[in-house]
Amino acid sequence: MKFRDYVVLTINGKTRKISGEQAFMPFSSLLRYEASLTGTKVVCAEGDCGACTILHRRHSSESEKFQAINSCISTSFLMDLSHVISVEGLAHNNHLSEVQDAMIKNFGGQCGFCTPGFVMALSSMYENTTGITEQKVKNHLTGNLCRCTGYQPIINAAMAVDTKKVAPLKSCYNYSSLTENFVSAANLPVKITFGEKEFFAPTTLEMAAEYKKQHPSVRLFSGATDIGVQINKGKNPGVHLMSLHLIPEMYDLRQEGDQIKVGARVNLNALQKFLEGKSPKFAEFLNIFASPQIKNAATLVGNLANGSPIADTTPYLLTADAIVELFGSSGARSVALIDFIKGYKSFDLTDDEFITGIRFNVPNTKASKIALFKVSQRRDLDISCVNSSFIFKTQNRKIESAKIAYGGVGPKALRLFNVEKALEGQEINDALISKAKKLISESITPISDLRGSAEFRSKICLDLFERFVEETLNS
Ligand SMILES: Cc1cc2nc3c(=O)[nH]c(=O)nc-3n(C[C@H](O)[C@H](O)[C@H](O)COP(=O)(O)OP(=O)(O)OC[C@H]3O[C@@H](n4cnc5c(N)ncnc54)[C@H](O)[C@@H]3O)c2cc1C
Numbered sequence: 001m002k003f004r005d006y007v008v009l010t011i012n013g014k015t016r017k018i019s020g021e022q023a024f025m026p027f028s029s030l031l032r033y034e035a036s037l038t039g040t041k042v043v044c045a046e047g048d049c050g051a052c053t054i055l056h057r058r059h060s061s062e063s064e065k066f067q068a069i070n071s072c073i074s075t076s077f078l079m080d081l082s083h084v085i086s087v088e089g090l091a092h093n094n095h096l097s098e099v100q101d102a103m104i105k106n107f108g109g110q111c112g113f114c115t116p117g118f119v120m121a122l123s124s125m126y127e128n129t130t131g132i133t134e135q136k137v138k139n140h141l142t143g144n145l146c147r148c149t150g151y152q153p154i155i156n157a158a159m160a161v162d163t164k165k166v167a168p169l170k171s172c173y174n175y176s177s178l179t180e181n182f183v184s185a186a187n188l189p190v191k192i193t194f195g196e197k198e199f200f201a202p203t204t205l206e207m208a209a210e211y212k213k214q215h216p217s218v219r220l221f222s223g224a225t226d227i228g229v230q231i232n233k234g235k236n237p238g239v240h241l242m243s244l245h246l247i248p249e250m251y252d253l254r255q256e257g258d259q260i261k262v263g264a265r266v267n268l269n270a271l272q273k274f275l276e277g278k279s280p281k282f283a284e285f286l287n288i289f290a291s292p293q294i295k296n297a298a299t300l301v302g303n304l305a306n307g308s309p310i311a312d313t314t315p316y317l318l319t320a321d322a323i324v325e326l327f328g329s330s331g332a333r334s335v336a337l338i339d340f341i342k343g344y345k346s347f348d349l350t351d352d353e354f355i356t357g358i359r360f361n362v363p364n365t366k367a368s369k370i371a372l373f374k375v376s377q378r379r380d381l382d383i384s385c386v387n388s389s390f391i392f393k394t395q396n397r398k399i400e401s402a403k404i405a406y407g408g409v410g411p412k413a414l415r416l417f418n419v420e421k422a423l424e425g426q427e428i429n430d431a432l433i434s435k436a437k438k439l440i441s442e443s444i445t446p447i448s449d450l451r452g453s454a455e456f457r458s459k460i461c462l463d464l465f466e467r468f469v470e471e472t473l474n475s
């Protein structure tokens with residue numbers, strides 16, 4: 001079998017092959033120290049501040065546009081078959097881009113350290129969004145921190161950009177001439193070694209399963225928004241590292257009957273857009289998931305596989321009766337999410353298996369009463385203290401079916417079947433709601449940590465149920 005011992009990408013229109021030590025570096029380090037593109041800054045190295053924002057586009061999809069991602073938590077091997085634009089690549093023919101120009105004219109460039117990140121985030125917004133409003137600007141800047149709190153000149157700059165003059169970023173460089181180079185590379189699996197470390201990117205599921213069988217402790221990388229933070233904090237991801245980015249099925253995103261299927265490499269931004277109109281409540285909920293930069297890289301599968309009891313998508317997936325699709329050396333297997341999560345970071349997953357996708361039911365939005373909640377210390381860019389999902393069907397004040405799930409209430413996210421059973425077939429009244437609240441209290445075992453005490457979490461769970469009853473069930 002022939003392998004590539006490099007990953008290939010373009011940076012500001014120039015093709016680069018990356019191998020050996022460079023492939024294992026955070027991408028921000030590669031830009032700054034190997035490519036001398038020091039406009040990309042690193043401040044937090046945790047995906048929080050946006051100073052390291054770059055623009056990224058997968059080569060395989062012509063329709064895909066450049067999107068902002070955090071380069072500090074992305075490992076360089078994950079940039080395989082991608083086009084990257086750093087802040088140095090925005091100016092063209094000796095002219096700054098419209099966003100850069102507006103930042104200067106409106107005094108948006110203040111400390112100079114966070115400024116490149118703001119410029120890149122706004123460039124991504126203009127590339128991907130129309131009908132810009134001040135609220136949209138604020139939403140697109142949730143992943144960028146200005147520590148001197150000088151946000152207003154930056155917002156003014158964003159609003160001052162002459163949209164008619166903004167050219168698609170793809171037009172900046174001649175990407176079509178690079179196609180051949182990339183297409184031949186896409187057919188070859190990648191194996192890069194540096195010291196004892198090995199990165200493997202198979203082109204088929206069978207190859208991936210075989211590699212995992214040989215190296216059961218292999219660490220899978222999807223968007224790396226969890227793993228990248230851990231690495232930057234000094235945690236060793238292990239010796240064998242694998243990415244499924246060369247397997248086309250991993251980008252599957254489709255509706256089949258009343259189910260939505262999401263491949264392991266589909267990012268949350270693509271999912272959010274896809275869900276609009278199909279599962280609007282889940283799409284709306286994803287608005288308060290992380291930042292645009294994180295969602296342009298992070299995957300639904302990664303959110304589940306990190307095994308956090310407060311992962312934001314798990315309660316909804318539990319109430320949507322999600323199925324986890326797995327692949328191993330004996331082939332494909334599906335398992336209900338409720339059975340897949342066995343405990344704290346513990347799954348029904350054999351040594352040679354990995355997750356290939358998630359399927360979940362699309363609730364009938366007309367017949368169902370749905371609410372998703374996330375309680376965190378800040379509204380944006382924060383990890384949940386408690387999250388929950390409720391999907392009910394009612395007929396004339398009678399509950400036909402009830403699905404309730406909470407995260408942050410124990411070692412794993414919980415579906416409360418006992419409460420659901422007590423509610424189904426019953427008329428909605430105060431006595432029933434009190435009974436349900438008592439059962440909820442008895443079913444959860446939250447702990448105290450820096451995000452909230454056990455008492456606070458218990459109270460929040462009841463408040464969220466009450467809010468669902470008041471705002472959704474009784475409406
Ligand atoms: C600034 C910031 C904000 C965040 N905000 C939120 C938030 O609001 N809500 C929230 O829930 N999370 C949040 N997160 C956490 C993270 O972004 C999510 O959990 C994300 O969905 C992880 O997806 P990923 O593709 O980046 O996973 P990765 O980091 O690539 O992987 C996560 C874990 O899953 C494993 N894995 C990946 N793919 C597979 C596979 N195919 N099979 C088996 N295992 C696999 C990896 O080995 C790893 O252990 C935030 C993170 C950051 C840095």
Ligand code: FES
Pocket residue numbers: 041042043044045046047048049050051052053070071072073
């Ligand atoms: S340096 Fe702060 S998000 Fe990357």
Ligand code: FES
Pocket residue numbers: 109110111112113114115145146147148149150
């Ligand atoms: S302008 Fe950079 S911190 Fe405020």
